Amino acid sequence: MIRVTNVSKVHRRGELEVWALRDICCEVPEGTFTFILGPSGSGKSTLLYLLGALDEPTGGEIVVDGRMLNRLTPAERDLYRRHDIGFIFQNFNLLSNLTAVENVLVPFMPVGLKRGQKEEAIELLKKVGLGDRLDHRPNQLSGGEQQRVAIARALLKRPKLILADEPTGELDTANSHAILNDLRVVCKERGSTVVVVTHEQEFVHADDHVIRIRDGQVFSGGASRQ
Numbered sequence: 338m339i340r341v342t343n344v345s346k347v348h349r350r351g352e353l354e355v356w357a358l359r360d361i362c363c364e365v366p367e368g369t370f371t372f373i374l375g376p377s378g379s380g381k382s383t384l385l386y387l388l389g390a391l392d393e394p395t396g397g398e399i400v401v402d403g404r405m406l407n408r409l410t411p412a413e414r415d416l417y418r419r420h421d422i423g424f425i426f427q428n429f430n431l432l433s434n435l436t437a438v439e440n441v442l443v444p445f446m447p448v449g450l451k452r453g454q455k456e457e458a459i460e461l462l463k464k465v466g467l468g469d470r471l472d473h474r475p476n477q478l479s480g481g482e483q484q485r486v487a488i489a490r491a492l493l494k495r496p497k498l499i500l501a502d503e504p505t506g507e508l509d510t511a512n513s514h515a516i517l518n519d520l521r522v523v524c525k526e527r528g529s530t531v532v533v534v535t536h537e538q539e540f541v542h543a544d545d546h547v548i549r550i551r552d553g554q555v556f557s558g559g560a561s562r563q
Contacts, residue, residue, distance in 0.1 A: 338367035344397030357383040375550035423491030425501040429483045431475040441490045461489035481512035499531045
C-alpha cells in the first residue's frame with residue numbers, strides 16, 4: 338500500500354537547517370493497522386503529513402497505492418486528499434453549531450450530498466456507539482464522543498487510507514482503547530488501511546504493523562512482537 342524510500346524532510350529557518358526526517362525507508366502493507374511509534378519530536382507526525390500529501394519531502398520517494406506522491410500536481414494532490422485519505426486529528430475539528438450528523442456530513446456539503454449519504458452517516462455514528470447522540474452538538478458530547486464523530490466523518494468517504502495523528506491524545510486511557518477498538522472494527526469492515534501516530538506502546542496489538550521512529554530515523558519496522 339505504502340512504500341517510503343530514502344525520504345528526508347528539512348525545515349529551513351534562515352540559514353539554519355532542521356532535519357525532521359533523515360533518509361527513512363519503511364513500508365505499510367495494505368489492509369494493516371499500522372502504528373508509527375516514537376517520542377515527541379521524533380518525526381512521526383511529519384511522516385504522517387507526508388503520507389497524506391499535507392507536506393512535501395525534501396528528498397526521496399513516497400508511493401501510495403501505486404501513486405508517486407512526489408510527482409502529483411497541486412490539483413492532483415487536492416484530489417488525492419479529498420477522495421483517497423481520511424484524516425483524524427487530535428483536536429477533533431468539529432463545528433460547534435452543527436449536530437453530530439451534520440459534522441459528519443460537513444465536508445460533502447459544499448458539493449452537495451449524494452443519495453443515501455445522510456443515512457450512511459447515521460449508520461456510521463451508530464457503529465461507533467453514538468446512535469443516541471445524533472442530534473447533539475459538540476458541547477453536549479464528551480471528548481471521546483467528539484472523537485467518534487471525527488472518525489465517522491473520516492470514514493464516510495470510504496477512503497483507502499486512514500491517517501490518524503495522536504487521535505487519543507486528549508482522552509483518558511479507557512476512552513483511548515475504546516476509540517481505537519471502534520476504529521479497528523469499522524476499518525476492517527470497510528477494508529481500509531490505517532496508520533496511527535502515537536507515543537503509547539500499550540495500544541499495539543500482537544498482529545499490528547509497527548514503525549518505530551527516533552530522531553528522524555526509522556530504527557525498526559514490521560509486525561509487533563507483543
